[in-house]
């Protein structure tokens with residue numbers, strides 16, 4: 001395969017290869033430092049700016065076209081991102097995402113045609129109960145992507161762990177992931193149920209989906 005790629009002028013990317021490998025073997029991957037400290041700082045400034053402008057709204061269950069707000073299921077507030085009018089930090093964000101998507105499409109023929117991302121803030125005491133990221137009227141979500149924008153000194157005691165429910169030969173196992181800044185988690189939207197445990201300190205992130213036709 002590598003030789004074929006070289007012949008096509010394709011440069012293998014070890015990080016992306018690991019992402020593909022992890023996802024195909026275990027349905028998820030965790031990448032620490034996917035975004036540099038400066039990038040995270042810039043994106044954190046961006047999310048907090050917009051939060052202060054009051055642009056966020058209570059997150060809904062369902063999608064843009066089928067919204068219901070149910071606080072007993074999820075308590076975060078979100079703001080959809082728009083690549084077309086993105087600020088410099090968001091441009092860097094989308095450049096990295098687009099680079100990854102191009103690579104995925106060239107190598108695994110996933111056929112990612114669309115993407116959607118939103119900022120998410122979980123105020124103290126909020127959570128998102130166990131769920132799957134696909135909807136009755138939209139089964140195009142293929143990969144879920146979460147990137148954490150918390151402060152450098154984020155502690156495990158702050159809560160807000162992402163828990164992935166994995167299947168280990170018919171046995172359910174919990175994979176607990178702390179939302180450390182710069183960390184990215186990517187998982188199969190249609191397969192892995194997951195939840196966000198209650199947070200004790202405001203929790204900042206970007207969540208998105210890579211979608212097929």
Ligand code: OGA
Pocket residue numbers: 120128133146161162194195196205207
């Ligand atoms: C979601 C979600 C996980 C996280 O927004 O659908 O599950 O860790 N987020 O923020």
Ligand code: MN
Pocket residue numbers: 131132133144194
């Ligand atoms: Mn989810």
